[in-house]
Amino acid sequence: MATNYATVTWDQLHRDARTLSSALMARAPFKGIVAVTRGGLIPAAIIARELDCRLVESISVISYSGESAEDQKEPRVVKAPVAAGDGEGFLIIDDLVDSGETAKIVRDVLPKAHFACLYAKPNGKPHTDQYVMEVAQDTWVLFPWDTAPLFVPPLARNLG
Ligand SMILES: O=P(O)(O)OC[C@H]1O[C@H](OP(=O)(O)OP(=O)(O)O)[C@H](O)[C@@H]1O
Ligand SMILES: Nc1nc2[nH]cnc2c(=O)[nH]1
Ligand SMILES: [Mg+2]
Known part of the structure; x- marks a missing residue:
């Protein structure tokens, strides 16, 4: 199991995807974007909107069955x-x-293709061309689609 969790809100995700879009403008225009499903789909949609890119392809990869590195x-x-050929001129987006x-x-x-993502852990960094923020290797990122707000009892109720 991961030692720590880092919760990413919808607002934060949108901000980080826009930050990545700004950085990617230096390489635009792209022929198209390839979203790595499923995690790359929402970041790719935000980035496609910012880069005004209408051709959005996907590659579906399955690698995890649960919420930790042990589930890999x-x-x-x-x-x-198929629409991206050998990737020339294309941008790959993952979360x-x-x-x-x-x-x-x-x-x-x-x-x-050029590979970009929002977050990178140290072992993954050599495999991406670009990212927005580094996250510790022992931290599991909880994306907005992984979580829901829960009732938390007031601290005072736990006294006595
Ligand atoms: O660098 P790695 O150790 O390979 O992990 C990163 C991949 O793991 C997650 O996808 P996952 O396989 O969980 O599928 P999902 O995107 O469909 O949730 C994430 O969206 C990345 O694609
Ligand atoms: N949600 C989520 N999926 C992952 N797949 C590989 N690492 C992670 C992570 O930290 N969070
Ligand atoms: Mg994925």
């Missing part, structure tokens, strides 16, 4: 990004790189 499986591509295994397999499929 051998990544499997279950849908290819984060952790071990970097997903990014490696995606880059094998699209060797000429």
Whole structure:
């Protein structure tokens, strides 16, 4: 299990996706964007809007079955990004790189594309061309689609 959790709110995610979009403008225009499903779908939608990019393809990769690094499986591509060819002129977007295994397999499929993500853990950093924020390796990022607000009892109720 991860030692720590980092909760990302919708607002924060939108801000970080816009920050990444600003940085990516230096390389625009792209022929299209390839979202790495599922985590890359919402960041890719925000970035496609900011870069005014209408061609959005996807690559579907399955690599985790639960909420920790121990739940990692051998990544499997279950849908290819046919519209992106070898990736030339394309931008790949994922939510984060952790071990970097997903990014490696995606880059094998699209060797000429530029890979960008919102968050990068140290082991994943060598496998992304660009990211917004580094997160510690022992921290599990909780995305807004992973969480829901819960009632928390007042501190005073726990006294006595
Ligand atoms: O660098 P790695 O160790 O490979 O981990 C990063 C990948 O793990 C998560 O996807 P996941 O396989 O959980 O699927 P999902 O995007 O469908 O939730 C995340 O969205 C990245 O794609
Ligand atoms: N939600 C989530 N998925 C992941 N897949 C690999 N690492 C992570 C992480 O920290 N958070
Ligand atoms: Mg993913």
